[in-house]
Amino acid sequence: MVQPTIIIIGAGIVGSSLADELTARGCTDVTVLDRGPLFSTGGSTSHAPGLVFQTNPSKTMTEFARYTVEKFVGLDAFDQVGGLEVASTPQRWTDLHRKHGWAQSWGVRGTLLDPQQCAALNPLLDVDRIEGGFHTPDDGLARAVRAVTVQAERAMERGARFVGGQEVVEIVERGGRVAGVRTASGEVVDADIVVSAAGFWGARLGEQVGLTVPLVPMAHQYAKTGQVSELRRAGLTGTEAHMPILRHQDHDLYYREHGDRLGIGYYGHRPMPVDMDTLLTDTAGEAMPSMLPFTESDFDEAWTQSVALLPPLGDTKVDEGFNGIFSFTPDGFSIMGEHRELPGFWVAEAVWVTHSAGVAKAMAEWIVDGAPSTDVHECDLYRFEDAAKSPDFILATSSQAFVEVYDIVHPHQYRSAPRDLRVSPFHHRQRELGAHFYEGACWERPAWYAENAVLIDELSTDGVAFPDRDDWSGRYWSPISIAEARWTREHVALYDMTPLTRYEVAGDEACAFLQRLTTNNVDRRVGSVSYTLMLDDNGGVLSDLTVARLATDRFQVGANGPLDLDRMLRHAAHADVTIRDITGGTCCVGVWGPRARDLVAPLAVADISHEAFGYFRALETYVGSIPVTMLRVSYVGELGWEIYTTAEYGAALWDLLFDAGRPYRAIAAGRIAFNSLRMEKGYRAWGTDMTSEHLPDAAGVGFAVSRRKGGFVGKAALDVAPETERTLRSIVFDDPIAVVLGKEPVAIDGTVVGYVTSAGYSATIGRSIAYAWLPTATPVGASVTVAYLDRTYSATVHAEPVVDPDMTLIRR
Known part of the structure; x- marks a missing residue:
């Protein structure tokens, strides 16, 4: 196999991590370009406070964060001081129970603490102001610039090049593919693959090649206090951090030590979208182009609430601060994927330090192996509807995402x-x-x-x-x-x-196209309807489709959204087929x-x-x-x-x-x-009950895979796939009033063995039903418990479907 020539735009935490991951997989012809100096380039990484809390309502983002922690610990670029989130209201205390449930579901160590236990970890806390806390001992502080440097050095040892002071001003195209980049000096650097990891400059790069990268550069306040006497008396002077990183989400605040001073980050101020047209002028005189001047009046409430929670701060003051720039998206997720109209141009944008190494690993797998091992549909570049790609929508929703960073957001x-x-x-x-x-x-x-x-x-x-x-x-x-x-x-x-979502697939090769792309046999007589799947190269479930054959050369495809259209269009590039969104x-x-x-x-x-x-x-x-x-x-x-x-x-x-x-x-x-x-009825919802991380049989949709028909995407992987350790099962709650909402941990004999995906109340049997990923060997009739907020419910594994197993209702 000929090794591709790869250019990465951006030598921050994402670009350096990606170079390391790519070269570790044998892609050593990698050049990383950055407009700033190496390795403190002036982007978001250079001023990032480095807090890493792994627990997230998204399993994907938690896995990205967990890998980042594991990798950076191994690189001596992570201070594993732990994390502590405190609740000052009953509502937040209940929410921390929910977060504890996520941690259990996704395999993150964590413990709920009373106020005195919280104060033992952080003596600055006023115990009378908090209800309790959630402690995660494996969280901590990423030393971002060191992580960049070490990963870059490893990549360079394998053959990669890092070049600073090289601003990319143009993406070069040739023959319908990416061909390289042009720098501000006029130099053209050739490449087979170009990856934009340019941070908040990424949207501008996307515009050059007709690609909407829906992110908004947003200013976020960060300040440092003067010396804190309690930290000096504790003998911590000169040590970066000893106490757990702290979040006070009821007032949109977080804290970390800087030796004998305290750093304070604040999300409670008004959204401050950045005008990229005036950025360099606005940041003139600042330490770097990702740092805007500190707006003191926006920080007044942050200081008031900080002194209330941490009374020793009353003896000091804000000594310095800045408004740091980083990216927000309409839904809070990163943006990853390849430009469909310009093959070879990839993006990895809106990635925080917390998830950087995990995103880089998934990107490297995607580029080299054809599919990431972690499900990335929440981060996929093509997940957005057309209206959601408009400038007005992106600005309004990204601003709202900033406001809600620390809000208690209901899953519905x-x-x-x-x-x-x-x-x-x-x-x-x-x-x-x-x-x-x-x-x-x-x-x-x-x-x-x-x-x-x-x-x-x-x-x-x-x-x-x-x-x-x-x-x-x-x-x-x-x-x-x-x-x-x-x-x-x-x-x-x-x-x-x-x-x-509905698509019309038509043309002389429409049937053959769908046969190659999906798992079931859709080459049936006109008037037939087939339930089928799209898989990735690993055999994971990318989507489920309902395909109706309305003519020999015309099909109506019921799908899950824009990602399905993207996949179809990519596979249709060399087929005599037309695909229309008729929704x-x-x-x-x-x-x-x-x-x-x-x-x-x-x-x-x-x-x-x-x-x-x-x-x-x-x-x-x-x-x-x-x-x-x-x-x-x-x-x-x-x-x-x-x-x-x-x-x-x-x-x-x-x-x-x-x-x-x-x-x-x-x-x-x-x-x-x-x-x-x-x-x-036992029907799955793609994206909730099953994703690309799951094989069809384990997800309970193996009946939609025709092993007798010819090859289809993912078939080779299915043919050699071992039995999976977990299977999606129905559970029925014993208590008629028990209700769960999804993502709760499921335990057998006190040990967490899986998690809930979706749930609903059955008006037919008078009980709540849920789907849960459980060990494959778990038998029907097994007793399980589900942790919901601050209580636990018992449930029983049930045969499927729970209602009408003989299909008599549907076939009347």
């Missing part, structure tokens, strides 16, 4: 702005029914309908339970969703499925429940009896005067159809179906009911 909390960007043709009718909307992928999605509140009394009389929820699990939720789910099982309901021009109503055929049959031109229109079949026909495509599929596990039409007929379709459903007491139902019903 959706952004408050921008809203109403994408609405279905039924939106006005849904509002009339009192829909409570949440936002996902810029779509307004009904969670439940106030109109259905009247069903609660009726169903309660019939014996349906509506258990109360605690304050946390009751947020962004309504008992109406229980009524909607039960009503679907007993009557019929209409679900707005418009936000389901916005179409709409869909899911009609499901035992009375679904009674509702739809009188309106349908075609015979929709079970004998004429079987399960997993598709038909282009009419409902009333409306041309529709009907798919007999059901994610809720009930009789019914997904009924698609183009957007101009959408309002008429909704009204036609809703009016026809009145004799059958049809209702509109929301996404919470939808989720609980799909869990009853």
